[in-house]
Amino acid sequence: MDTDRLRNSWHVVSGFGSQVPLFFYSTLFLTHPQVREMFPAGMSGQRDKLLGALGKVVANVDNLDAAVPFLQQLGRDHRKFAVTDEHYPAVGQALLSTLEHFLGQDWTPALARDWTAAYGLVSDVMATAARESAQASPPWYNAEVVRHERRTAEVAVLVVRADRPLGYLPGQSVAVETHLRPRIWRYYSPANAPREDGIIELHVRMIDGGPVSSALVQAVAPGDLLRLGSPVGVKLTVEHKQDVVLIAGGTGLAPFKAMLGQFANEGFQRQVHLFVGARTGHDFHDLTGIRAFGRALPRLRVTPVVSEDRGFPGARGLVGEIALRYGPWPDQDIYVCGSPTMVAATGEMALAAGIAAERLHFEDFSGYDSLAEPGPGIFQGDNSA
Numbered sequence: 461m462d463t464d465r466l467r468n469s470w471h472v473v474s475g476f477g478s479q480v481p482l483f484f485y486s487t488l489f490l491t492h493p494q495v496r497e498m499f500p501a502g503m504s505g506q507r508d509k510l511l512g513a514l515g516k517v518v519a520n521v522d523n524l525d526a527a528v529p530f531l532q533q534l535g536r537d538h539r540k541f542a543v544t545d546e547h548y549p550a551v552g553q554a555l556l557s558t559l560e561h562f563l564g565q566d567w568t569p570a571l572a573r574d575w576t577a578a579y580g581l582v583s584d585v586m587a588t589a590a591r592e593s594a595q596a597s598p599p600w601y602n603a604e605v606v607r608h609e610r611r612t613a614e615v616a617v618l619v620v621r622a623d624r625p626l627g628y629l630p631g632q633s634v635a636v637e638t639h640l641r642p643r644i645w646r647y648y649s650p651a652n653a654p655r656e657d658g659i660i661e662l663h664v665r666m667i668d669g670g671p672v673s674s675a676l677v678q679a680v681a682p683g684d685l686l687r688l689g690s691p692v693g694v695k696l697t698v699e700h701k702q703d704v705v706l707i708a709g710g711t712g713l714a715p716f717k718a719m720l721g722q723f724a725n726e727g728f729q730r731q732v733h734l735f736v737g738a739r740t741g742h743d744f745h746d747l748t749g750i751r752a753f754g755r756a757l758p759r760l761r762v763t764p765v766v767s768e769d770r771g772f773p774g775a776r777g778l779v780g781e782i783a784l785r786y787g788p789w790p791d792q793d794i795y796v797c798g799s800p801t802m803v804a805a806t807g808e809m810a811l812a813a814g815i816a817a818e819r820l821h822f823e824d825f826s827g828y829d830s831l832a833e834p835g836p837g838i839f840q841g842d843n844s845a
């Protein structure tokens with residue numbers, strides 16, 4: 461398989477911009493009308509979610525080993541859309557027709573063979589993981605909202621009880637859907653370590669025009685049912701014993717709060733320095749919850765940082781900048797979660813400050829960019845913005 465040829469051809473096709481998903485979905489829905497109802501009713505703005513990932517992942521099939529854990533999670537998570545084995549060939553065909561259409565004369569039999577083989581490898585990893593998980597877990601989890609607290613003008617904390625434990629790791633995320641916005645899923649990181657009783661805390665920031673986040677903050681109430689997908693995320697989990705620096709912007713605090721729960725249950729004390737960023741002193745939505753870990757984690761330090769509040773008595777500036785100023789952090793692993801802008805800026809500053817890329821961790825939710833270009837990615841969950 462000539463992977464350079466695969467990548468180059470995807471690059472050429474991507475150059476046609478929004479025409480590509482339009483053609484792909486028209487072909488898919490025309491040839492397999494039964495899959496239309498899996499997708500949101502209005503698909504503007506997110507048309508290239510599936511296709512963008514598909515092209516990148518398949519074109520980078522030579523990096524498949526590195527992508528396997530992510531693809532397995534994606535396959536398990538796709539069960540929430542009711543995707544089953546027989547849907548993979550349908551998407552594969554639509555992908556190939558799309559490539560053929562945009563590549564014209566450059567679509568050769570050899571290239572068609574390579575794309576078919578590469579798609580086969582990728583879809584097989586997803587479909588196998590989905591099949592295997594079907595033995596042990598449902599396609600999605602139902603969760604009842606048991607508490608809904610509006611903490612700031614834009615942020616709500618929801619406590620939900622899933623009908624069974626999800627078995628996630630602190631730092632992972634789960635897709636959330638509300639019946640108020642059917643078939644639109646957004647990812648949130650649970651803000652607590654997993655519990656036997658299925659209780660999960662979600663921190664949601666309302667995003668302009670974000671249908672799910674607006675509904676979760678403004679309309680959802682105790683007693684409502686949500687659906688949750690399988691846990692995803694491979695980059696923000698802590699499975700070592702290293703000291704850590706955690707840098708949070710806004711509701712990017714959620715996975716770190718879950719980690720504090722994990723650290724509190726460990727049989728040793730690691731040093732944890734948590735920097736929490738907000739615009740003003742009034743925008744911190746859960747400092748009390750974080751400080752409650754003080755007794756269980758005597759080596760925890762918490763530094764609140766505001767970016768736009770001259771009257772704030774504590775640290776002022778960009779949270780990433782302040783966190784680096786408190787360094788150097790010669791041995792610590794550094795975790796960053798916040799808006800894409802905040803994560804990208806912090807990553808750049810950290811690299812410029814001499815922090816090795818392998819000690820910097822942030823979730824690229826989609827996971828795809830990092831497949832093409834290993835190294836810092838950008839967190840894209842609704843949690844962040």
Ligand code: HEM
Binds near residue numbers: 509541551826
């Ligand atoms: C190699 C195969 C595939 C890959 C790499 C892939 C990848 C993805 C990714 C990364 C997303 C975005 C996830 C999110 O942000 O929620 C997505 C969404 C989705 N995928 Fe797939 N997918 C594949 C196959 C399929 C198949 C076979 C189906 C069934 C028809 C399917 C149906 C969907 C649906 C319904 C969505 C939600 C789209 C939206 O909300 O706009 N996918 N896929």
